[in-house]
Amino acid sequence: MKNPNCLYTLITGASTGLGKAFAIECARRKMNLILISLPDENLAKLSEILKQTYNIEVYYKETNLTDRKAVVDFANWATDNFSINTLINNAGIGGTQHFIDADPDYLDNMIQLNIRAMTLLTRLILPELKTQGKAYILNVSSLAAFSPVPYKTIYPATKAFIYHFTRGLEAELKDSSISVCVLNPGPIMTNSDVSKRINGQSFYIKLSIMSPEKIARIAVKKLLRGKSVIIPGFMSQLNAFFIRLVPENFRIFVGTRIFKRENGKKRIHENIDNRGKQPAWKQSDQKTVASQL
Template identity: 50%
Template structure:
């Protein structure tokens, strides 16, 4: 009996991953922050899909807790699929961004993803076939002013994932990286997308659609997953636009977000 481990499973895309994997009759181990009400989600998935679900609510930035729960999970369950989805961002001028917020982005997006991957890989390699799906972002394809740390963290996830894929080529472990476009994951993000009109909605897909595409392609061992034709087109154009031009173009649009974005 194998399990899929999903981080950030309490809401948004992480919750959609849980539902999609449950729909595929995959047993689940769910990680999320305290107060995420994972038990309620687990009860729904158990009832509807007849699967087994184990929940752990803790802060992934807490290294001791991360090591403890990773050890607990690998001792008790056969994990053959890791979905590292947990992450945070934000839009603000760097000088207006609290140091704690910068540290949170780096700790969660970069550090916890790297450490959890390191802790799980020896276990994943024991399975005949295993998978890692890391969630990056379309923001990984270009630097962006007024976000600065977030796209840099997602570029790290992209490089980290593709490097791992090559490192473990020839084993049963396949590593994929997902680059979603805009997602209405919370009220602040939704308000920003709505205010941007058609430009904000370009590449917009539902969390359930993104999860369905991402899980299907990961299990088919695709290295790079860009959901939606508009996002594929945007990524293609980014390769041809000079760096300075695309940096100014994207940053100009992002600057408009600041009146709707909380630091």
Template identity: 50%
Template structure:
């Protein structure tokens, strides 16, 4: 992609983990940044760091995307700045039995993984259409390729992100807007998450990658116009196995691993890139 000094990329869930790593990848390509994340997540300091290191424009907005007026707030904040890249990274998930969770847990997953992705894309499409070349990257998950009990709503929401992205890609194929979906496996987002992943089964650790590597692959393949991005050979093998193993075998097998991990790690809760529930996300 050829960028100009006036173009901006908007990234949600940008203060930590994958969102932060993607911000650095785009900054290294001299793309100006509009970063969105929860309040008190160090987003202002991140913008200062990026501006000083890469000599680009970087502005930040601290807002809770689960709030009803958050999309309108973002739209007003962007103003007349030309956005040519939208990264829908903010998301959340967890491992719990469905009947044990409260409504806040469920609403947060729905609001971030479904509502925010849909409405922010819809709101920014007119801006993206004004650019000669524009890109949308939606962050899904390897969990989108199979139902998983005890995660339940999370893989269902990420399946929405995957299918939504493929539909938008088809709708926009004759425009200057390219849509890609990223399906990462487990990532080393912070010390707490790494400790939790390392204590889980080999299946849970299969395909474990650093956020920097995932971000590098994601940005590279987005600009190569790859519609579905599955980073790492291990995750690609996992995707193949999920496609060929019949669901009556696959779903109980995968779900049994999660159930066992919950029993072994009773503190395992909701973790993600925009986690209001436990603040452990990346």
């Protein structure tokens, strides 16, 4: 029997990177948590640490959100057992690859997780949020949402979907008790793979890098203040301004130069170091790789 006086924040992709930072930031604010990630990502350990450190209630589920039934089952479990007033849709995958070289399953997983899981979970949790006096939805997009990006192709397209979906939903819920917000960060040092790719970029791009902890701190603060669009950090805000200012064809030209070089370095590295191994996306499928430019 759920307690209407005990409110929870639900965070997807909570075991690593930005999702973990969200969990810690919300716990620091004494928000009870429901965390979700793939199995075998030490979510139980994180949940126990947060529970003991911050004296809050923490529950977790480990499941694969690319599976539609898993999304529905998780949403039913969460709404049947908990009073939820905040939803943070953070889980996502992405990377740099020549589209023709990308495994179809990899592309499908990206679409199912970044788009379908986020959309379905929002829809299924929304009736619960509407029962609260005040509630919040935060969807994690990216600066990549503002422009096509060659050699990423699907990833920025999914982030553009998240951005436009969130702004549309915000307008629909404007007169309700629910604040809807989209987060558009630049590059984040979420894991060693992302760090390796970012470190191979130009000095200017490196200036835009922010830690997951700082982004989570800014995002939660502005979410609770009712901000609609959050672009954390001065450099990311400057980048967002120029992305919108520069003609699209020029953006595509620049993106091609940057990420073609990154893709070439990645393929050389994989040929040398990963012979006989599974592709990286299969080794760490659905780990949170939020907002990679």
